[in-house]
Amino acid sequence: MAEPLTCANHPNVRTGLRCSKCEKPICTSCIVETPVGLRCRQCAQLRRIPTFDVSPLQYLQAIGTAAGLGLVMGFAWPFFTALLPFGFLLSFLIVLAVGYVMGEVVSLSVNRKGGTGLKIIAAGGVFLAYLVSRMPLLALLGAPSLAIFGATRALLDPFGLLAVAVAIYLAVSRIR
Numbered sequence: 001m002a003e004p005l006t007c008a009n010h011p012n013v014r015t016g017l018r019c020s021k022c023e024k025p026i027c028t029s030c031i032v033e034t035p036v037g038l039r040c041r042q043c044a045q046l047r048r049i050p051t052f053d054v055s056p057l058q059y060l061q062a063i064g065t066a067a068g069l070g071l072v073m074g075f076a077w078p079f080f081t082a083l084l085p086f087g088f089l090l091s092f093l094i095v096l097a098v099g100y101v102m103g104e105v106v107s108l109s110v111n112r113k114g115g116t117g118l119k120i121i122a123a124g125g126v127f128l129a130y131l132v133s134r135m136p137l138l139a140l141l142g143a144p145s146l147a148i149f150g151a152t153r154a155l156l157d158p159f160g161l162l163a164v165a166v167a168i169y170l171a172v173s174r175i176r
Contacts, residue, residue, distance in 0.1 A: 008040070019043050051114050051176060058110045062118055065109040066102065066125030073098050074132025092163055099167030102126050103174025114176025122171040130164045 007013045007027035015027045020037030032044035047053075054062075077098065081091040106122040107113075134157070155161070 051112070054110060054113045054115050054117060058113060059117060059121070062106050062110050062121045066106050066121045067128065069102060069105055070125040070128030071132055073101070074129040077129060077133035095163040095167045096170060098129055099126050099170030100174060102129070102167075103171035106171070107175045112176070118175050119172045122175055123168045126167045126171045127164060130160065134160070
């Protein structure tokens with residue numbers, strides 16, 4: 001009579017399964033279903049889809065892009081809203097443009113890669129632009145009490161936060 005098999009990765013677990021490629025005994029927690037049968041993790045060669053395989057360098061590139069673009073758009077935001085004659089409606093369109101541009105530029109900076117991390121980075125860039133746009137100019141030049149005042153004012157503005165939420169949605173939707 002044949003001796004019962006034990007899993008190659010879990011020696012305390014009995015099994016009757018084998019990898020369809022290398023014939024190594026595997027338990028139910030080690031199997032990977034593939035189109036050609038059950039395989040061990042080594043033979044299945046699980047890889048991420050290249051679109052979602054973002055390297056640490058690309059994450060740094062996306063962070064730099066989002067931070068730089070967030071600062072630039074944050075400085076420009078108040079100037080555009082001051083020039084517009086119809087206030088709320090047109091400034092809401094500017095917010096939408098900020099979200100769209102942030103998502104597109106972050107996506108382009110990493111060669112149209114996608115993933116949750118890049119979406120968070122783009123959302124952070126939009127929020128940075130919002131915070132910078134609400135800061136008094138003196139706060140940005142080094143007055144910490146004015147910076148705290150500006151950040152508090154920005155976080156207590158319900159219409160501003162609603163607009164930023166829509167802009168973040170747009171930025172995130174531009175990244176796969």
